[in-house]
Amino acid sequence: MDSDAGSSCSRSSSPDLVVDDSAGSFFSNKMFHPYLQEHREAGKHLGTEGKMKERSDLGKDDVQELRLKVNSRERKRMHDLNQAMDGLREVMPYAQGPSVRKLSKISTLLLARNYILMLSSSLEEMKKLVGDVYGGSAAVQARTPAHPAHPAHPAIAPTATAHLPLHPLAQSLHSLVGSSPSLLQHHSSSPASAAVPAPHSPPHSSSFLSFHPSLLKDPLHVNHHSFRHFPGMPCPCSLCQPLPTATSTLHSLALNK
DNA sequence: TAGGCCATCTGGTCCT
């Protein structure tokens, strides 16, 4: 049942127990031993009187067989859920590897939510940027709702966007996962960017950072301090890697125009 | 040792 018996740094969501409907796999479960001892002979217990009567009608073996079946289904369901959780972790901007303890479930969900919010915000900014570069294309602007906090103007485009794919993303995520603010000074951060919310700050940037810090402990940045952020030094952590996808493409396109 | 996180069992409820 316990999954991390063989690993010191990473819990597995898929326990050693082989999931099938055979009694053999189930009986290999440590959790089942007390259950067996407690209920093998008694054949009693469990639930309401109606259920008791139903089970007495079924018979001891039938009840046990049913219980094993239900347990197996539930186990499989939880394993599927954990697989989905692992899949989510894989696409999160979070350092992964054999030496890094993986995010807890709650942290994964919270980080995913904020990552989605941030990407949405970045997409909006990028749309505006493209609109500016192409002379305020009506087509683009028609599809881009006005952002009252950041009215589109050319002053933003060439300079401030030079580190757009990297900067706000990294800052927001590092804030999210709880890095010490004193360690978050980036090699290209400026006093202005420290005082003013990043242009890519999501619409709900207050909620973006408002989670209980203990829920977002980053095993890498908080517990082990493997990557610290010093002025003038590029950060090797995955949070600070440039955006690899269409965002970067759009950005280079905007600069070249 | 306390607290966090997790897997598993279990019974109840809802849905098909």
Add this chain to the structure above:
DNA sequence: AGGACCAGATGGCCTA
């Protein structure tokens, strides 16, 4: 009726 889903309980492992 059977299965999916959910939440509570329990116990194990790990870390500060």
